[in-house]
Amino acid sequence: MRLLFDYTNSSDYEKFIHLKSIPSYSWQGRQAIVPDQYAHLFTGTHEHIDAEFTPSSWLFDYQRDIARMAIEHRKFAVFAECGLGKTAILLEFARHCASRGLKTLIVSPLMVIPQTISEAVRFYGKSFPIGQLNAANLQYWLKSNDSLDSRIGIVNYESIRDGIEPGELGALILDESSLLKSHYGAWGTRLIEMGAGLEYKLALTGTPAPNDRIEYANHAVFVDAVRTTNEFLARYFVNRGETQNRWELKPHALKPFYRDLSHWCIFLTNPAVYGWKDNCGTIPPINVHIDRVPLTPQQQKAAMDLTGGLFVKEAGGIGQRGKLSQLAKGKNGVATNKPAFIKSLVEGWPTESTIIWCRYNDEQESMERVFPDAISISGDTPVDKRIEGIERFKRGEVKQLISKPKILGFGLNLQIATRQVFSGLQDSYEEFHQAVKRSNRIGSTKPLNVHIPVTELEEPMIQTVLDKAHRVEMDTVEQESIFKQYRFQVSK
DSSP states (O other), X not given: OEEEOOTTOHHHHHHHHHHTTSSOOEEETTEEEOOGGGGGGSTTOGGGSOTTOOOOTTSOHHHHHHHHHHHHHSEEEXXXXXXXOHHHHHHHHHHHHHHTTOEEEEEEOGGGHHHHHHHHHHHHGGGSOOEEOOTTTHHHHHHOOOTTSOSEEEEEGGGOOTTOOXXXXXXXEEETGGGGGOTTOHHHHHHHHHHTTOSEEEEEESOSOSSOGGGGHHHHHHTTSSSOHHHXXXXXXXXXXXXXXXEEEOTTOHHHHHHHHTTTEEEESOGGGGTOOTTOOOOOOEEEEEEEOOOOHHHHHHHHHHHXXXXXXXXXXXXXXXXXXXXXXXXXXXXXXXXXXXXXXXXXXXXXXXXXXOSSHHXXXXXXXXXXXXXXXXXXXXXXXXXXXXXXXXXXXOSEEEEXXXXXXXXXXXXXXXXXXESOOOSOHHHHHHHHTTSOSXXXXXXXXXXXXXXXXXXXXXXXXXXXXXXXXXXHHHHHHHHHHHTOOOOO
């Protein structure tokens, strides 16, 4: 988009001041070259906005407005809490892109794909066909311009491999896009490369930066708000060298940081914060219970050998903490009290549905022995069996579901569970948050009780997760306050 400025015109001066608030633009004489996603910020530029978009009648008010916002920007990110219906926004964006004749690809976690297709059929019927793709046929679909070919395809992240060429792709949508957070991750790099030059791009996740604010960088690159992650880091952060927290936000940069983010994304935890009325029910509380599990003599000896006799809290390094965590969970045949402890916990609420989260295969196998009637879903479970097991659990036919967060921790709605037990955790707040939110969402009617049985070997790791949770909670309040102040007005 080109903006012509007349410096003798007061309205153009105001427009110039507004121009200075956006993160990227350039000059050619008296013309400012502005990315199209910022067209909505300037009067007289409606020709660049997709004004023909008509939202579906079944959308909640905030889903309607955010979908419109994403379509007007063309390149956008939605950082919305689990359970707020990001899929509805995704589908509206995809529908609009397909209506413009653009081949549109949705990339999603494997277990979420059936749910997304089901939602599309439920709300749009046969008018909105989505073709499920895999690694074998993805490249053909991208290169094909067959008019009979589905304009909208959906594929799992694992199918995005090196060497994939975008072909005829016109729009790219990333569901559960949190994997972009690492600028060292292979999938993030591939998806940024695949999306390069596309006019329409959308990313959606509830956990864009679970560990540190620098994790927004790749989302910014994906939506073309900045050219590189280094540009993003240099703009907002100071490099403190080879320290644990080497990147620090520049002094007094918090509000400018979130103000600039507001040009290409929106944070949403509660629609009422922005003035929306629909779907604003109170989410029941999450009660976290830290349950102490005594060590076995075998664990005590192994821990002493590993730490050299140090107290666990003095044992440094992520690697060493990881080994201690493995000891706590009974990995490699080390005797542990955890299975029996968890069994006694779960037996205390026989009528409640419970998800038991594990970290390791042998840990999951021990849970299967303790709960022989439970549904257990592992990496080896075929997709059809996974879907069947999840549906049985959701219908209440089986009271315990055993799995890992990396398998079932994203995108799924498991509100029937009023109890969750983490047999194992790692340092990842994102993993913990996503797993918990499978059962605690808008629409939930009962409090969720989360039980974390820990030995003293795991206490530093658990504390790391809880500290990150507190930081994210405080950040969210700040984000929404700044977004409301600088960016957002609810349409009436």
